[in-house]
Amino acid sequence: MTHRFFKLAAPLGLASAGALAFSYKLFNFAFKRVDYVPETSADKQKYADLYYDYVKWYQQIPSETWYLHEMDASNRMVATYIPAKEQSLKTVIISHGYKGNRETMANFAKMYYDMGFNVLLPDDRAHGDSAGQYISFGWLDRLDYINWINSVIQRDGEQSKILLFGVSMGGATMEMLSGENLPNQVKAIVADCGYSSIEEELVYLLKEQFHLPKYPFEPLVSTINRRRLGYYLGDVSSKEQLAKNRKPILFIHGANDTYVPAEMAYENYQATKAPKQLWIVKGASHAESFWKNPAKYQHRVSMFLDTYFK
Incomplete structure (x- = not known):
């Protein structure tokens, strides 16, 4: 359990402020409610x-x-x-x-x-x-x-x-x-x-739509999701x-x-x-x-x- 905690927490401590800020934007873009149907x-x-x-x-x-x-x-x-x-x-x-x-x-x-x-x-x-x-x-x-x-x-x-x-x-x-x-x-x-x-889909879209690697963004978004919805994406x-x-x-x-x-x-x-x-x-x-x-x-x-x- 301790190993798992450090594995998930490390990106939050080591990632740049820019990566963390982008991850919050990415989470909000992908996960936050919108009250319209996109085209x-x-x-x-x-x-x-x-x-x-x-x-x-x-x-x-x-x-x-x-x-x-x-x-x-x-x-x-x-x-x-x-x-x-x-x-x-x-x-x-x-x-x-x-x-x-x-x-x-x-x-x-x-x-x-x-x-x-x-x-x-x-x-x-x-x-x-x-x-x-x-x-x-x-x-x-x-x-x-x-x-x-x-x-x-x-x-x-x-x-x-x-x-x-x-x-x-x-x-x-x-x-x-x-x-x-x-x-x-x-x-x-x-x-x-x-x-x-969900994790595999996010990683795929990170690469295909944003040309971004899995790390550090997926672990960061996953941790944000854990705080908002109660589960890590990989779970x-x-x-x-x-x-x-x-x-x-x-x-x-x-x-x-x-x-x-x-x-x-x-x-x-x-x-x-x-x-x-x-x-x-x-x-x-x-x-x-x-x-x-x-x-x-x-x-x-x-x-x-x-x-x-x-």
């Missing part, structure tokens, strides 16, 4: 008209607002629940991406709605209408999703059949959730372009959680993803011993797999569900 990447702006068609559908479809900790403003979590067209015990819980919100998952909501599912779309911590000052990149969010799962079971009873689905940070959230003691009502997981760990991992997973899981990833590299999909796939499938989508960038061919995407997910969601 999508240029490669996906060509899908804007189609995206807003889905948003219009989402805004008009009859729905309910669900809460966790409704009377506690500092911990309140908010979700939209869309009942299936015909009464169903099948529910998909959808986890959105980094700095997104539940509305940004409108396309997936409609896809699963058309497949006969009830749809539950939460806003994660520090996103949308939910409380929180800092983004936990899925680690603390996984605890909220356990509560959302229990909310579905309370509504529909012990015969509920639940699918977990997420994209990007949402995909990693579901991968991290997979290692928890999930109830039998959770039948399967679909994780689209999730990262292998949490999608792969470690997936090693405990027992639910069938479909991994989807764009072959041309330069934000969460496709290598992470292979790492996540190898990490779990549960029934699993991997679909690498040729020509797709980050979170683009659906938009390349929505009908093909739905068909591929349906094939997986035909096998494992029974």
